[in-house]
Amino acid sequence: MRKNIxxxxxxxxxxxxxxxxxxxxxxxxxxYKYPFExxxxxxxxxxxxxxxxxxxxxxxxxxxxxxxxVCPSECIHIETDCGPNxxxxxxxxxxxxxxxxxxxxxxxxxxxxxxxxxxxxNLVDNTRDNYVVNMRVLSQNYKxxxxxxxxxxxxxxxxxxxxxx
Amino acid sequence: xxxxxxxxxxxxVAPGSTILDAAKEAGVSIPVLCHDSRLNPFGACRxxxxxxxxxxxxxxxxxxPVTDKMEIITESEKLARVRKTAIELLLINHPLxxxxxxxxxxxxxxxxxxxxxxxxxxxxxxxxxxxxxHTNPFIERxxxxxxxxGRCVRICDEVVNIQAISFLNRGTDTMIGTSFEQPWNCEYCxxxxxxxxxxxxxxxxxxxxxxxxxxxxxKTICGLCSCGCTVSIDYECNxxxxxxxxxxxxxxxxYMCAKGRFGFDxxxxxxxxxxxxxxxxxxxxxxxxxxxxxxxxxxxxGLKAEEVAVVVSPRITNEEAFLASKLAETIGxxxxxxxxxxxxxPEGAYSEVEASDALAVLNINVTESNPILGLAVRVAARxxxxxxxxxxxxxxxxxxxxxxxxxxNPDELAVKMEKFCAAMGGADxxxxxxxxxxxxAEKPVVVFDPYNKADAYxxxxxxxxxxxxxxxxxxxxNNSVGIVDMGFGKNNPADxxxxxxxxxxxxxxxxxxxxxxxxxxxKLEGALAKLDLLMVTDPFMSDTAKAAxxxxxxxxxxxxxxxxxxxxxxxxxxxxxxxKGVSADADVIAALGxxxxxxxxTDVYAVRKLIEKEVKLYSGIQWDGxxxxxxxxxxxxxxxxxxxxxxxxxxxxxxxxxxLHSGSYTRWSPDLAKVYGTPKLExxxxxxxxxxxxxxxxxxxxxxxxxxxxxxEINKQITKGCVSLPEDFASTADIFSLGRYLKAEISK
Ligand code: SF4
Ligand code: SF4
Ligand code: SF4
Ligand code: SF4
Ligand code: SF4
Ligand code: FES
Numbered sequence: 001m002r003k004n005i006x007x008x009x010x011x012x013x014x015x016x017x018x019x020x021x022x023x024x025x026x027x028x029x030x031x032y033k034y035p036f037e038x039x040x041x042x043x044x045x046x047x048x049x050x051x052x053x054x055x056x057x058x059x060x061x062x063x064x065x066x067x068x069x070v071c072p073s074e075c076i077h078i079e080t081d082c083g084p085n086x087x088x089x090x091x092x093x094x095x096x097x098x099x100x101x102x103x104x105x106x107x108x109x110x111x112x113x114x115x116x117x118x119x120x121x122n123l124v125d126n127t128r129d130n131y132v133v134n135m136r137v138l139s140q141n142y143k144x145x146x147x148x149x150x151x152x153x154x155x156x157x158x159x160x161x162x163x164x165x
Numbered sequence: 166x167x168x169x170x171x172x173x174x175x176x177x178v179a180p181g182s183t184i185l186d187a188a189k190e191a192g193v194s195i196p197v198l199c200h201d202s203r204l205n206p207f208g209a210c211r212x213x214x215x216x217x218x219x220x221x222x223x224x225x226x227x228x229x230p231v232t233d234k235m236e237i238i239t240e241s242e243k244l245a246r247v248r249k250t251a252i253e254l255l256l257i258n259h260p261l262x263x264x265x266x267x268x269x270x271x272x273x274x275x276x277x278x279x280x281x282x283x284x285x286x287x288x289x290x291x292x293x294x295x296x297x298x299h300t301n302p303f304i305e306r307x308x309x310x311x312x313x314x315g316r317c318v319r320i321c322d323e324v325v326n327i328q329a330i331s332f333l334n335r336g337t338d339t340m341i342g343t344s345f346e347q348p349w350n351c352e353y354c355x356x357x358x359x360x361x362x363x364x365x366x367x368x369x370x371x372x373x374x375x376x377x378x379x380x381x382x383x384k385t386i387c388g389l390c391s392c393g394c395t396v397s398i399d400y401e402c403n404x405x406x407x408x409x410x411x412x413x414x415x416x417x418x419x420y421m422c423a424k425g426r427f428g429f430d431x432x433x434x435x436x437x438x439x440x441x442x443x444x445x446x447x448x449x450x451x452x453x454x455x456x457x458x459x460x461x462x463x464x465x466x467g468l469k470a471e472e473v474a475v476v477v478s479p480r481i482t483n484e485e486a487f488l489a490s491k492l493a494e495t496i497g498x499x500x501x502x503x504x505x506x507x508x509x510x511p512e513g514a515y516s517e518v519e520a521s522d523a524l525a526v527l528n529i530n531v532t533e534s535n536p537i538l539g540l541a542v543r544v545a546a547r548x549x550x551x552x553x554x555x556x557x558x559x560x561x562x563x564x565x566x567x568x569x570x571x572x573x574n575p576d577e578l579a580v581k582m583e584k585f586c587a588a589m590g591g592a593d594x595x596x597x598x599x600x601x602x603x604x605x606a607e608k609p610v611v612v613f614d615p616y617n618k619a620d621a622y623x624x625x626x627x628x629x630x631x632x633x634x635x636x637x638x639x640x641x642x643n644n645s646v647g648i649v650d651m652g653f654g655k656n657n658p659a660d661x662x663x664x665x666x667x668x669x670x671x672x673x674x675x676x677x678x679x680x681x682x683x684x685x686x687x688k689l690e691g692a693l694a695k696l697d698l699l700m701v702t703d704p705f706m707s708d709t710a711k712a713a714x715x716x717x718x719x720x721x722x723x724x725x726x727x728x729x730x731x732x733x734x735x736x737x738x739x740x741x742x743x744x745k746g747v748s749a750d751a752d753v754i755a756a757l758g759x760x761x762x763x764x765x766x767t768d769v770y771a772v773r774k775l776i777e778k779e780v781k782l783y784s785g786i787q788w789d790g791x792x793x794x795x796x797x798x799x800x801x802x803x804x805x806x807x808x809x810x811x812x813x814x815x816x817x818x819x820x821x822x823x824x825l826h827s828g829s830y831t832r833w834s835p836d837l838a839k840v841y842g843t844p845k846l847e848x849x850x851x852x853x854x855x856x857x858x859x860x861x862x863x864x865x866x867x868x869x870x871x872x873x874x875x876x877x878e879i880n881k882q883i884t885k886g887c888v889s890l891p892e893d894f895a896s897t898a899d900i901f902s903l904g905r906y907l908k909a910e911i912s913k
Binding site: 062063064065066068069080081082086088089111112 | 263264265269297299305369372373374375376378379
């Protein structure tokens with residue numbers, strides 16, 4: 001492109017550039033000042049799982065091993081046994097949050113609507129051991145979820161906005 | 166031969182074959198649900214329907230015999246629709262339990278549902294909802310999931326011949342159960358579980374423990390009795406979850422018994438030892454295997470060669486037994502012992518028993534002691550319509566198939582067997598007709614108990630009288646035959662007892678044997694305690710291990726490779742499935758050998774090379790199922806032994822075949838022990854009434870030189886005036902050390 005002598009003399013290109021910069025200086029920023037400010041959570045965000053419980057507090061999970069099988073990062077470990085009255089008993093349900101890739105397959109495969117992807121994502125901790133969570137923690141997550149006991153302020157806010165998970 | 170076209174492909178099949186057989190020949194698969202090739206055709210599910218060209222009616226492939234020039238189509242739009250409907254109809258009452266169902270992942274119905282592509286419920290589903298039944302200690306029954314294929318009923322009738330379960334009611338109320346809702350009159354063989362295509366009959370030992378897709382399988386040989394069943398060990402992460410059948414494979418055709426199917430759990434037992442132990446001056450100290458071996462080797466160095474004895478258990482593999490004999494050679498001792506002797510060697514194979522046309526079962530409850538041999542006898546008696554003569558003090562499960570069942574107290578029975586034997590030799594007596602049947606038969610078979618000298622003599626005389634008789638000595642343990650072949654049957658077990666008691670044996674290296682519960686050896690406790698060295702290897706802290714100075718925990722058969730020789734004399738390969746972090750007997754023997762200055766290989770193949778070179782019978786043997794060619798059944802002429810009951814008293818006491826157990830090993834299985842854990846005195850109901858004792862009462866038994874207290878089990882099949890006790894329990898081994906048949910008084 002041939003350069004216009006006029007534009008060269010009057011620095012119009014530079015002014016154009018400066019005007020964009022100036023414009024941005026006065027518009028609302030799109031970034032969030034994490035951790036001083038909460039980031040918004042989309043409705044279909046996949047965070048730390050929770051496992052639903054029945055009204056009496058017992059877990060809805062039936063220990064079918066399907067989530068263990070489908071999990072691509074092999075982070076679910078289940079052990080079941082036969083209870084004293086011939087019932088199906090879940091001896092152990094462990095999920096390693098530090099290995100989980102939050103793909104949501106476990107939620108999708110669960111035949112009894114027990115495991116769900118939550119919104120919670122703040123997992124900062126000073127030991128890795130706490131990342132392996134068991135049924136008690138996962139059920140507690142469900143309770144926290146119902147009661148809005150969020151660790152993160154923004155989730156509280158989201159709940160106030162009236163969006164239920 | 167008939168020419169048949171399956172989907173346009175021409176095949177030739179024998180007359181009498183079904184369409185399904187022809188399709189198999191043509192390499193075409195037809196979906197089936199109620200069909201099992203080991204059972205008679207039934208035609209209950211209509212899943213296998215096929216079309217014949219030129220015929221409007223569809224037919225069931227599993228039941229319809231082919232005719233010449235038949236043209237069959239197995240895939241068409243119409244067939245797909247019909248099959249789909251058949252499955253849809255089955256699913257009306259079927260609870261959609263798959264996620265929690267025992268069978269989920271390996272279910273015939275689940276597979277078919279996917280195969281025909283049922284995704285929606287077209288009919289009003291009304292799943293059954295009956296509570297599950299737990300009355301059988303090993304089998305969970307959930308009749309809601311049953312598809313009424315009848316495979317369980319048929320296998321229990323046609324193969325096991327117990328008829329414990331049958332169809333109840335009619336029409337839509339039809340279900341599987343026991344007649345009149347009685348308790349299961351069952352052998353606990355679990356054959357019904359193995360054929361059930363859905364999760365209706367379930368193995369309670371494996372129930373809910375894991376899911377099939379998590380399990381890896383290893384094909385191996387069951388190490389619990391001499392039958393030598395091919396089984397699969399299903400495991401995950403070094404834990405055995407089940408010992409499962411391999412349908413139609415092996416000498417057992419995929420059948421198993423209660424011990425294998427429900428008793429495997431001892432392998433995972435928390436009671437298993439993990440550390441070796443050295444006991445000095447009554448104080449037990451944990452040690453490493455190397456330390457234990459070193460300690461034993463030091464002790465051995467201070468002793469003369471002939472003061473050392475090596476004892477092996479019939480549980481160990483051929484390779485280990487061979488190494489143990491090499492170890493004895495290194496030490497320079499001829500004192501090698503086991504509970505087995507080389508007087509009697511195998512002859513007949515299962516196939517010969519199955520094809521036999523006249524059988525005599527001499528004084529052995531074969532369905533309990535050797536279940537698969539028992540099945541073979543039943544096959545002959547049912548399918549081949551063979552004459553089957555059963556001699557036993559009480560009635561046995563063979564009653565249903567036996568042409569004649571000869572019972573009586575042990576003395577009477579001995580006389581009857583002698584008469585039968587004489588009749589075989591030409592004498593004229595009550596048994597002449599029976600003998601004639603045997604003599605005239607083409608393939609007569611005699612099954613006998615080789616541990617009973619009197620019976621063995623009779624078997625020998627029968628063989629002499631009629632050379633075509635095939636003898637089947639029913640040895641008891643998984644490698645009873647193999648350890649003898651490896652040289653552990655040369656000496657009389659009684660010499661071991663003498664040597665230990667007399668002080669000529671000062672050190673005993675015992676590989677796997679539980680000396681203190683064996684008849685003839687059970688009273689050695691005091692003498693064993695005085696030994697300079699008693700080294701015991703055992704997966705568990707057995708009675709003998711407790712008395713040992715040196716104890717080393719070792720692997721069970723699921724944790725090692727090698728081979729066992731079964732009661733037919735067939736060598737079969739055992740493969741390692743799991744690792745429990747303990748050494749195998751082979752490693753311990755080799756380490757001990759090394760400490761004594763001999764290089765012994767532990768690699769299975771290296772040991773086999775040596776065996777082939779040094780053991781004549783095994784030269785050129787096929788390790789994977791080859792049958793050893795024994796020169797004769799009896800090494801030397803058996804002498805006539807007395808079978809008269811010793812002592813005085815009102816009752817005859819005889820050793821019964823172990824119920825649900827095989828020796829002392831399976832007693833570590835929590836599930837078997839739950840059903841049969843302590844020895845029970847079996848008593849006839851009339852005798853029990855006279856004594857006013859009921860099932861579960863404790864009674865005292867007293868005879869010449871023994872006394873004891875046992876719990877009563879009332880058994881109508883026991884002959885009046887007789888009682889039986891199981892062998893191989895410490896308390897009963899003492900009694901039977903005095904003799905096989907005893908007289909006793911019983912009081913409350
Ligand atoms: S979200 Fe994905 S990776 Fe995480 S546990 Fe579920 S299936 Fe496994
Ligand atoms: S898929 Fe659902 S019911 Fe099955 S084990 Fe996982 S959480 Fe439990
Ligand atoms: S029997 Fe088969 S189809 Fe029925 S619930 Fe069990 S796995 Fe599913
Ligand atoms: S366990 Fe054996 S005897 Fe009992 S019902 Fe099943 S097949 Fe019949
Ligand atoms: S219990 Fe199982 S094997 Fe027996 S009829 Fe029902 S589905 Fe068939
Ligand atoms: S398989 Fe032929 S009718 Fe069931």
